[in-house]
Amino acid sequence: xxxxxxxxxxxxxxxxxxxxxxxxxxxxxxxxxxxxxxxxxxxxxxxxxxxxxxxxxxxxxxxxxxxxxxxxxxxxxxxxxxxxxxxxxxxxxxxxxxxxxxxxxxxxxxxxxxxxxxxxxxxxxxxxxxxxxxxxxxxxxxxxxxxxxxxxxxxxxx
Numbered sequence: 001x002x003x004x005x006x007x008x009x010x011x012x013x014x015x016x017x018x019x020x021x022x023x024x025x026x027x028x029x030x031x032x033x034x035x036x037x038x039x040x041x042x043x044x045x046x047x048x049x050x051x052x053x054x055x056x057x058x059x060x061x062x063x064x065x066x067x068x069x070x071x072x073x074x075x076x077x078x079x080x081x082x083x084x085x086x087x088x089x090x091x092x093x094x095x096x097x098x099x100x101x102x103x104x105x106x107x108x109x110x111x112x113x114x115x116x117x118x119x120x121x122x123x124x125x126x127x128x129x130x131x132x133x134x135x136x137x138x139x140x141x142x143x144x145x146x147x148x149x150x151x152x153x154x155x156x157x158x
Contacts, residue, residue, distance in 0.1 A: 006031035006097045011087030015147045026080045029144040045155045052157040090157040095148040
């Protein structure tokens with residue numbers, strides 16, 4: 001079984017939060033857990049660098065002229081731009097995280113599918129709802145509440 005990793009945002013050498021979803025949103029103690037692989041790390045790096053590039057160019061992508069993926073990216077940029085625009089050196093540090101093999105007792109694939117059908121794609125799953133996460137997310141949040149100190153490698157914004 002491969003290792004699990006999370007990505008920690010650092011700005012000017014200070015921990016600011018975790019890479020929390022596919023769009024790289026910053027959250028204080030809610031990291032998205034990924035399987036450690038070269039392919040996955042390359043995807044995260046590409047997405048992270050794209051997000052930083054868009055923040056540098058402009059933080060408001062015109063919604064009406066872009067596909068839904070860019071609309072969601074724009075929402076993520078708007079949420080994170082205040083944090084990131086104050087910083088000169090932004091990076092992601094890759095952290096080996098514990099593997100949570102215990103199932104999330106609240107996980108329910110059918111409930112999640114119904115939730116998606118009832119909500120606009122731009123809606124975010126509220127953090128207090130954890131029926132969409134496989135791992136025991138209370139343990140993940142407990143682990144993530146402490147600043148990481150050991151890193152596998154760093155992805156620097158260029």
